[in-house]
Amino acid sequence: MSVDLNGIRAELERAPLVSPYPVELARAVVSDMLRLARLVPPSRGAWEEWARARGRPLMNEQLGMLAHILASTSLREAAVRTLRDRAIGPEKTLPSFFDKVAPLTAEMIRANAFRQEEFLRRFVEWLGGEVQGESRKQMERRLEQLDYRKTLDEYARAEKAREAEAARRAKLLQEAAQREADARGWRE
């Protein structure tokens, strides 16, 4: 089942989040999606256990954003259709979705187009769905591009070169600033 990502983002733009979803409500919205897909939703204990697990300090706010997206866009319908075909129960794999989006805060997902796209693509990936108009390879490639942790790692690798360039540039610009100040001449 393919998901129209651009369409969903346009729908999201038209339905701004007014206030954060309470955790209980967010769990209920996600559980409803699973029920509609004829799947057994996680128990209260399972939700709490997942949120307590190491490396998932932001899970509840991410869950709130997921609930908002499901409640206000056609993603829920697409998710239900896709999940119906899945054999493995979500309680087995849902935590893996939250692990992949672990560093994303709710604010990032709400306000940063790239982080929102990453969040949505990770969800589609978890669903096992496809992005409309893209091949599997293109989807993987885009997710790789959007992986901020990986990008920052690569960025940090060239730090030394960048530092040396910055020091040289600072000197150049300070000299230029001095030249301009000198050209202005007399100061009271």
Add this chain to the structure above:
Amino acid sequence: MSEAPGTPEAIRVAWQAAQEVWDMRVTLSPPEPLGRAKGSSHWQGDEPLAYIDMEKRQVVVNLPLLEKLGAGDSLTAVLAHEIGHHVRFPHTLGLAASLSVLEKRLIPGLGSSLLNLFFDLLVNEHVGRTRRDELIAVYRGFVAQAGGGLDPLFAYYLALYEELWGQEPGTLLPAAVEEAMETQHPGFRSDARVFVQTFYALTRIHSQFVYFCSQFIRYIPDPSKLAFRIPLGHDLPMPGPDDFDGVVRGYGEDETDDALREARENGWLKESGLVEGKEEDPLATIDRITQHMPGHGQAAFRQALVSRHYKRLVDQYILKLPAPPGPREPVLPSVLEDWEWGDNPASIDWTGSVVTQGPLASLRPQRRDLLPDEPPPEEDSFPAVEIYLDTSGSMPNPAQSLNAMTLAAQILAASAIRKQGLVRGIVYSSGKPLLSDWMREEETARLFLLNYAGGGTDYPFPLLKRLSAERPDAIRVVISDSDFLYNASPAGAMDALAYGIEHSRLLVAFLAADRASCAKVLAPVLGRPKFKLATVKSLDGFAAAAAELADALIPERR
């Protein structure tokens, strides 16, 4: 069926579609092909792809070039790009001026502004949501034309679009260039990726601009020599004096401060080596604004900004006037008279000649002179004020730093003119002094008094004698510092001063000097009823003292 490219109908359809990209109606004239518009707008460059004249609200597009780039189908995207400049980025040239000043503060001596590229990135993000492939075709066409020789700035710029539009590396940037860039600038690709994912997430435009500068500077080897040729990279007009004057008055100041604070907190400035130019006085800002402008028109631009700044300073001291009179015309046309052989041919008024003489106009042309706008008879009794302004090198150039003497002279002049008086300026240093006509208009007087010589100090006593003889009813004010005392010391000079005093309604020596020294040197004239000595201890006090002096010398008209 789509229209043939370049036909009026195709342009109309593309224009319609381009407006839909921004989902709003715009008050712009329909686009014009380049050939028809060139020569009548702000565009100075060679062979632009398209540009928008925000003064005339006219989009111009170079259709043959678009075809040559193999991007004939991209007309809608190009027009949408230009509309984007009008409706969103920058929308007003005031914002462009504010960012331009910030840019000059961050990158002193920058050879060519990056502001257009900055706005292009913002516009293309929006246009690319629906017209991505059309924009890609334009940039690809340009890369093909460049034959692979791309400068680092353009290469980085293209890599940004590849990342923004989720394209594979190589879509816009040739692989060989990418490889070279990675060697010269390790981490080039991750730079582009991090830029795109950070830049578009920032919510305030000033912050976006500081971040933009901090990243782009890496790809500018020598900022002072920067020049680039990037499609649509020079399609915005430059802000005008009004826009920059707004910035000098503080427009965008808070936003700039917030952006610089954010940049400091995030380490953008330190990591990039950008300098955070300190907050400076308005004249230094004006200097920055005008420093790297093309020679043509730079002086007039600077003078307009400096003049407005001094006007505000003058107003601080004398705005208390209850009802300043409306400005006078500097000159008025006279009635028509017959032009005769020997008269100046420039004085012929051909329109007037044709209207009054009909077909005989060329045989009997009429002349019209421009005369000073004389006040009504009841104002004739008002004294004229002659201001002798010392502009020697001991004081700064008023266009670059605040010159307290120039300001004092302007305050006196403005006070007199607002009270319906006449003013004449004598700006002196060493050598021949500058002498104005009698002036009745504030702006004219202000601009004249902004003249500066910057040499030695040599008070023009012969001129004082001549002018005193011509107009003994004038009030004369000498604005100088202790140098005037040296000038007045010789016997001949003191005689001329005495003559000037006797042939004036009043002569005031308004000096920044020690009163005791003044009293000693000027002792021969000090007791005369038509001579007054006014001193200020420091230059800071000049302006306030000038306002008080003006009040005392030039009474309110009843």
